[in-house]
Amino acid sequence: MSALLTVAGVSKAFGGLQALSDVSLQVNAGEIFGPNGAGKTTLFNALTGLYTVDRGEVRLGGARLDGRKPHQVLKAGLARTFQNIRLFAEMTALENVLVGRHARMRSGVLGAVLRLPATRREEADARARAMALLERVGIAGHARRLAKNLPYGDQRRLEIARALASEPALLALDEPAAGMNPAERAALCELLLQLQREGLTLLLIEHDVKLVMGLCTRLAVLDYGVKIAEGAPQAVSRDPKVIAAYLGDAVL
Amino acid sequence: MSSVPEAKKHRWLTFGLLALGLALLPFLVDAGLGRSWVRLVDLALLYVMLALGLNIVVGYAGLLDLGYVAFYALGAYVYAWLASPHFGLHLPFWTALPLGALLAALFGVLLGAPTLRLRGDYLAIVTLGFGEIIRIFMNNLNAPVNITNGPQGINLIDPVRLGEVSLSQTQTLFGVAFTGAHLTYYLFLLFTLALIFVSMRLEDSRIGRAWVAIREDETAAAAAGIDTRNLKLLAFAMGATFGGLAGGLFASFQGFISPESFNLMESIMILCMIVLGGMGHIPGVIFGAVLLTLLPEALRYTGDWQRSLFGQIYVEPADLRMLLFGLALVAVMLYRPAGLIPSARRRREFADAAE
Numbered sequence: 108m109s110a111l112l113t114v115a116g117v118s119k120a121f122g123g124l125q126a127l128s129d130v131s132l133q134v135n136a137g138e139i140f141g142p143n144g145a146g147k148t149t150l151f152n153a154l155t156g157l158y159t160v161d162r163g164e165v166r167l168g169g170a171r172l173d174g175r176k177p178h179q180v181l182k183a184g185l186a187r188t189f190q191n192i193r194l195f196a197e198m199t200a201l202e203n204v205l206v207g208r209h210a211r212m213r214s215g216v217l218g219a220v221l222r223l224p225a226t227r228r229e230e231a232d233a234r235a236r237a238m239a240l241l242e243r244v245g246i247a248g249h250a251r252r253l254a255k256n257l258p259y260g261d262q263r264r265l266e267i268a269r270a271l272a273s274e275p276a277l278l279a280l281d282e283p284a285a286g287m288n289p290a291e292r293a294a295l296c297e298l299l300l301q302l303q304r305e306g307l308t309l310l311l312i313e314h315d316v317k318l319v320m321g322l323c324t325r326l327a328v329l330d331y332g333v334k335i336a337e338g339a340p341q342a343v344s345r346d347p348k349v350i351a352a353y354l355g356d357a358v359l
Numbered sequence: 360m361s362s363v364p365e366a367k368k369h370r371w372l373t374f375g376l377l378a379l380g381l382a383l384l385p386f387l388v389d390a391g392l393g394r395s396w397v398r399l400v401d402l403a404l405l406y407v408m409l410a411l412g413l414n415i416v417v418g419y420a421g422l423l424d425l426g427y428v429a430f431y432a433l434g435a436y437v438y439a440w441l442a443s444p445h446f447g448l449h450l451p452f453w454t455a456l457p458l459g460a461l462l463a464a465l466f467g468v469l470l471g472a473p474t475l476r477l478r479g480d481y482l483a484i485v486t487l488g489f490g491e492i493i494r495i496f497m498n499n500l501n502a503p504v505n506i507t508n509g510p511q512g513i514n515l516i517d518p519v520r521l522g523e524v525s526l527s528q529t530q531t532l533f534g535v536a537f538t539g540a541h542l543t544y545y546l547f548l549l550f551t552l553a554l555i556f557v558s559m560r561l562e563d564s565r566i567g568r569a570w571v572a573i574r575e576d577e578t579a580a581a582a583a584g585i586d587t588r589n590l591k592l593l594a595f596a597m598g599a600t601f602g603g604l605a606g607g608l609f610a611s612f613q614g615f616i617s618p619e620s621f622n623l624m625e626s627i628m629i630l631c632m633i634v635l636g637g638m639g640h641i642p643g644v645i646f647g648a649v650l651l652t653l654l655p656e657a658l659r660y661t662g663d664w665q666r667s668l669f670g671q672i673y674v675e676p677a678d679l680r681m682l683l684f685g686l687a688l689v690a691v692m693l694y695r696p697a698g699l700i701p702s703a704r705r706r707r708e709f710a711d712a713a714e
Contacts, residue, residue, distance in 0.1 A: 198575070220561065
C-alpha cells in the first residue's frame with residue numbers, strides 16, 4: 108500500500124493550549140482512515156488549510172500541503188466536508204456541485220462575457236459531471252431544488268457530491284453521520300464504501316465508534332494532541348494505551 | 360397556457376416595443392416635458408451604469424462598498440486631464456474613455472488588495488475612507504503642481520466627437536433634428552446596454568457562481584476551491600471599471616467637473632439605488648437608479664403645486680424630497696427588504712432571515 112498523505116511531526120498550539128504535539132501518521136491510498144481523540148478536529152483543519160501548523164510537514168502524494176490556503180489544498184487534491192453542513196443554501200443542488208467544480212474549470216471574465224466555444228464546452232461538461240455526481244450520491248431528483256430545502260440526509264450527500272466535483276485524491280469527511288438516524292447512517296456507510304471501492308481514499312472523523320470500527324481500514328488515536336496508537340481497528344481497540352486514555356488508568 | 364411559438368412571438372413583440380420605446384424616448388420626453396428632462400434622462404442612464412457597477416460589488420459578491428464614487432471621480436478626472444485645455448491634451452473620445460476606466464480599475468485593485476480581508480462593517484469603513492480620500496485629493500492637488508485645479512475643478516472639457524459628428528451640436532439625420540442631449544442619450548444608451556449585457560453574462564457564469572458562493576459562505580467557498588481573494592478583487596475591479604466608464608462619460612457630457620460632484624452622499628445614493636431597487640437583480644437595479652434620479656426632479660414641482668393649492672409653500676421641495684426619501688427607505692426595509700424588484704434568490708434570502 109502506498110502512502111497518499113503523510114503527516115510528519117505536526118504541532119499546533121492555540122495560545123497556551125497545545126492542541127497537537129509532534130503528530131506523525133500516514134494515510135495509504137485506497138483506505139478509509141479515521142483519526143480519533145482530542146485533537147482530531149485540529150488535525151483535520153490543519154490538513155485542509157484552515158489552520159496553519161506551527162511545526163511539521165503535511166504531504167499529499169509528495170506535494171507539500173502545510174502552509175497552503177484552503178483553495179490551494181483543494182486544488183492539490185484534498186476535498187472536505189463540514190461537521191455543520193455548509194452548503195450554499197440559496198443555490199440549487201446542481202449549482203452547489205457546479206461550485207465544487209470551480210477549481211477544475213478555467214474560464215474567466217472574457218470567456219463569461221463572450222461565451223467562447225471553449226467556455227461553452229467547459230460549462231456543458233461541468234453540468235454533465237455535476238448531474239452524474241448527483242446521481243452517484245443518489246439525489247439526482249433534487250437537482251433543481253434549493254440546497255436548504257433538501258432533507259438533512261440528502262444535504263449531507265450533496266456536500267459529498269460537491270466535494271467530489273473537484274475529483275479529489277483524498278476526501279476528508281468531518282462527522283458526516285452527525286444528526287443521522289440509523290437508516291441514514293447505514294445508507295451513508297454504503298455510500299462511503301462504494302466510493303472506496305471506486306478507488307477514492309477517505310479520511311473520516313466520526314464520534315460513532317461502531318461506525319468507525321466497521322468502516323475504517325486503519326485508525327489513529329490522539330490523546331490530547333499526542334498520537335498514542337495507529338493501526339487496524341481491532342488492534343487499536345485492544346491497545347492498553349488507548350484503553351487507558353478512554354477509560355482511565357484505574358480500570359486496568 | 361400559450362404554445363411555444365406563441366410565447367416566443369410574445370417575447371419578440373415585447374422586445375420590439377421596448378426597443379421602439381427606447382429609440383423614441385428622447386423625442387417623447389422633449390415634446391412632453393421639455394429639453395431639460397432629456398438631459399435628465401441622460402443623467403439617469405449614467406446612474407444606471409453606476410448602479411450596475413456597484414451591483415457587481417455589493418449585489419453579486421456581497422462586498423459592502425461605501426466609497427464607490429471614487430471610481431466615478433477617477434474616470435471623470437482622467438477624461439478631463441486627457442481631453443481639455445487643462446493640460447492642453449485633446450485625446451480622442453475612444454482613447455480617453457478607456458484610459459479613465461483602466462485607471463479606475465487599477466485603483467480598484469490597489470484599494471482591494473490590502474482591504475478585502477476585512478469583512479462587513481470594517482470593509483465599509485475603509486471604502487468610505489477611500490472615497491473621501493479621493494475627493495480630498497482632487498480638492499487639494501492644485502499646489503505645488505496644479506494637477507486637479509482644486510475646488511474650481513476642470514472646465515471646458517471636450518465634448519464627444521465621434522468621427523465628424525460632435526455631440527454638442529444639433530445634427531440632422533433623415534430630416535430629423537437630433538440635439539446634443541438626444542445624441543448623448545443614444546451614446547449613453549449604447550453603453551448602458553453593453554454594461555447590462557456584461558452583467559448578465561457574468562451573473563450566469565463560473566465567476567458569477569463563485570461570487571454568490573463567497574457571499575453565501577466564504578469559508579465553504581474557499582474549501583470548495585474558490586480563490587476568494589482574487590475573486591473579490593475581480594468584483595472590485597469590474598465595479599471600478601463600470602464606474603470609471605460612467606465617470607468619463609459624465610465629464611464629456613457635463614463639460615465641467617469638480618470635487619463637489621464626488622462626495623459621500625453620491626456613494627450612498629448609488630447604494631440606495633440598488634438596495635431600494637433590488638440588490639443583485641439587474642431589472643431592480645435599473646429601476647432603482649431611474650427612480651432615484653428622476654423622482655427628486657419631479658418633486659421640485661411640488662413647490663408650484665403647493666403655491667397654486669395653498670397660496671404659499673409649507674414644505675420646501677428640497678425638504679420634502681429628503682422626507683419622502685427617508686420614508687421610502689424605512690418602508691422598503693420594513694416591507695420589502697429585498698428591494699422593490701428583487702431577484703428570486705434575494706427574496707428567499709430575506710424571507711428566511713425573517714423567520
